[in-house]
Amino acid sequence: MSEPLVFHYDIDGEDFISAGQASIQIKKNLRRIGLSPEVIRRVSIAMYEGEINMVIHAKGGTADVMLYEDRIEIILADKGPGISNIEEAMQEGFSTASDTIRSLGFGAGMGLPNMKRYSDKMTIDTTVGVGTTVTMVINIT
Amino acid sequence: MKIKDLKELLDADVLCCEENLGRHLYSACGCDLMSDVLAYVKDQGALLTGLVNPQVVRTAVMMDLVCIVFVRSKLPTEDIVELAKENGIVVLTTDKRLYEACGILYSNGLGVKATK
């Protein structure tokens, strides 16, 4: 098995306006590599939701995208507040986002359910007060 | 319909990517909540919104949308237009309200469901 191609990004947590730049870059890179539009769309939506979450809930973090022959793995890691109840957070409509975030068009509580829907496998590793790591796998068929 | 037809129906001004007005639209959605937009996958569609910030464009890029219409005469800043331009997305503004703009497009045959 050959080594995966890795893309690494630092996600600035101070700046909502520039949030999503890493996802735009990934989309461009995957297009250049020539993956199918369907796979590219799933990867970019899932990553964009995760990137926005890191900015609005966790003051930023890192994103690593690994391209294997048969799959793409997205690892989003932050040192934010963590998620105390994953089951609750996964429900459509559950959100702790502020009114400010809502007025910017986010905070509907759709992000995590979307990320799960667009990926083939998603795991959340989180500890309150320490941080959250979300790993998503999207198969290339 | 084509983006050009949408422009005429909404009496809208083009802010960028005029060269793409001939592209086809198969669906549209009217929404100020980007996380709701991201919950539906409909490519080659138009996004009508009253929300003005760069996340509107990034959302459109992620969803492979081809056209953004800012309603109620909202004018996006230059960096927003620039971002759309880089990604080939046509940006339009209309003085119509979101409800009216959507109604006009719907009654002229632009469906809610992708018909590709």
Ligand SMILES: Nc1ncnc2c1ncn2[C@@H]1O[C@H](COP(=O)(O)OP(=O)(O)OP(=O)(O)O)[C@@H](O)[C@H]1O
């Ligand atoms: N990286 C994270 N760190 C801490 N809490 C998080 C993180 N990601 C999500 N959460 C928590 O889980 C909740 C649900 O997340 P989800 O992405 O589904 O909705 P949202 O971000 O609030 O709204 P939307 O995604 O629709 O804009 C959040 O409101 C937040 O409380």
Ligand SMILES: [Mg+2]
């Ligand atoms: Mg979210």
